[in-house]
C-alpha cells in the first residue's frame with residue numbers, strides 16, 4: 284500500500300494561456316481535496332493570443348469537466364466546425380474537404396474508397412467528399428449535432444468548434460477558481476533547483492515572492508521557462524519537413540458564417556479562415572526562408588474577404604518538440620512542449636492529450652522514472668503521428684509554381700510516413716498506427732484530395748458482386764436530402780448559443 288505522505292501536496296502551473304487554464308480546470312476537477320493548485324501568469328507578458336480551431340475530441344474534454352456545450356459556445360463567441368476545406372494544396376485551383384466523420388457507412392468487406400475509385404476512374408462518380416455527410420452539410424452552410432441512430436445517415440459525421448481561445452481561457456479560469464485554484468499575478472524571474480537532483484523546488488516572482496511545489500506544470504508558452512530555461516531539456520527541430528516558421532494573424536468582420544475552417548495554400552505557406560460569431564480569424568502561416576515578412580503580410584491583407592478590424596500581428600515559431608515532455612518534476616503542456624503549425628488544428632488537442640496522460644500517470648513525490656518514461660513514450664508517439672499527417676499535406680503537392688512547393692514535393696520524409704504513402708499509392712490501403720489521432724477518413728481525404736491515387740484496387744473487389752455506382756448515387760442522394768433537413772449554421776447558433784455581445 285502506498286503511504287499517503289508521498290502524495291503530491293502542491294502543484295504550480297506557470298502560465299495562464301489556453302494550456303495553463305485547461306490544465307488548472309482539469310486538475311482541479313480531478314484532485315478534489317488534499318492538493319493545493321496555484322497558477323502564476325503575467326498580464327505584462329500576455330498570451331500568444333491565437334488558436335481558434337479545434338478537432339472533435341475537445342468535446343470529450345469539456346464533457347469530462349461537466350461543461351454545458353451551449354453555455355461554452357455562447358461564452359467563447361464560438362461556432363461549429365465540420366471539417367477543413369483545403370484550397371490550392373494539391374494543385375492550383377483545386378479544392379478538397381477533410382471531413383469530421385466517415386465517408387458514408389461501411390457497406391461491404393471492401394472499403395468504400397475502392398468502389399469509389401473504380402467508379403470515379405470511369406467517370407461514374409464525382410469527388411470523394413460528395414459521399415460524406417459532413418461535406419453535404421458544410422457546403423450548404425448547415426449544422427446540427429449528429430443523430431445517435433446509426434441507421435440514419437445523419438449519424439455519420441462528427442464536429443468540433445471554432446472559438447476565441449482567450450475567452451476559453453477566461454471561461455476555464457472562472458471554472459478553476461470556483462474549484463479553489465489560486466491565481467497569482469506576476470512574472471517569474473528565477474527558478475530554484477535542488478543542487479543534487481536538479482528537481483525544481485520553487486519559482487520566484489519579480490516582486491521577490493517565492494512559491495514552492497512538488498510538481499510544476501510548465502505552460503509558459505514558446506519560452507518553456509522551466510522545461511528549457513531551467514532544465515535545458517533540448518529541442519528536436521522539424522523545420523526541414525515543415526518549413527513554415529512565421530505567421531501574420533488578423534481578424535475581420537464575419538461575412539460567410541461557414542461551419543468549417545478553410546485553408547488556402549499560397550506560394551510560401553497557407554492562409555486560414557475561421558468564422559466566429561463576433562469576428563472571423565484569418566492568418567497567413569509562411570516560411571520566412573521563402574517569403575519576406577512584408578510580402579507575407581501584404582498577401583494576407585489582399586486575400587481577406589472583408590476589411591481588417593485591427594493591425595495584423597506577427598508570430599514566430601520553430602516546428603518541433605522538446606526532447607522530453609516530462610523532465611524530473613516538470614511537465615510541459617502547450618507551446619512549451621513543442622509546436623506544430625495549425626494546419627489540422629492540433630495544438631489545443633495536444634494540450635488535452637497532455638492533461639489526459641498526466642492524470643492517467645499521476646505521480647507521487649517519488650517521481651518514479653518509469654512513470655516519466657511512459658509519459659514521454661506516449662507523448663512522442665502522439666506528436667510524431669500528427670507531424671507525419673501534416674507533412675503528408677506538403678509532400679503530396681503537385682504544385683511546382685514556387686520554390687517552397689518544389690522543395691516540399693521532393694523533400695525526404697520520415698520512413699514512417701513514406702511507408703503509409705507507398706501502401707496507399709500501390710494498393711489503396713490505409714496503414715494505421717495505434718496512437719494515430721487521425722483516423723482512416725482523414726488520411727483518405729488527404730491522399731485522394733492531393734492526387735495520391737491508388738495504382739490498383741483491392742483484389743477482393745473482383746470476388747464481389749456489387750453495383751457500386753448505384754450505391755454511391757443513393758448515398759449521395761440521401762446525404763443531399765438529409766442536409767436540407769438541417770438548420771443553417773447561423774440559425775442553429777442563434778437559437779441555442781448566441782453570444783450576448
Ligand code: FAD
Pocket residue numbers: 297298299300301302303323324325326328329330331332333334335336337448469470471472502503504505506508530532566598600616617618619625628629630631632
Ligand atoms: P501562451 O498562450 O503563450 O501562454 C503562456 C502563458 O505563460 C501566458 O499566460 C504568459 O503570461 C505566461 N508566462 C510566460 N512567461 C512567464 C513568466 N516569466 N512569468 C509568468 N508567466 C509567464 N491551436 C489550435 O488548437 N488551433 C488553432 O487554430 C491554432 N492556431 C494557431 C495559430 C498560430 C499562428 C499559432 C502560433 C498557434 C496556434 N495554435 C492553435 C496554438 C495555440 O495558440 C496554443 O496551443 C494555445 O494558445 C496554448 O498556448 P499556451 O497556453 O501554451 O501559451
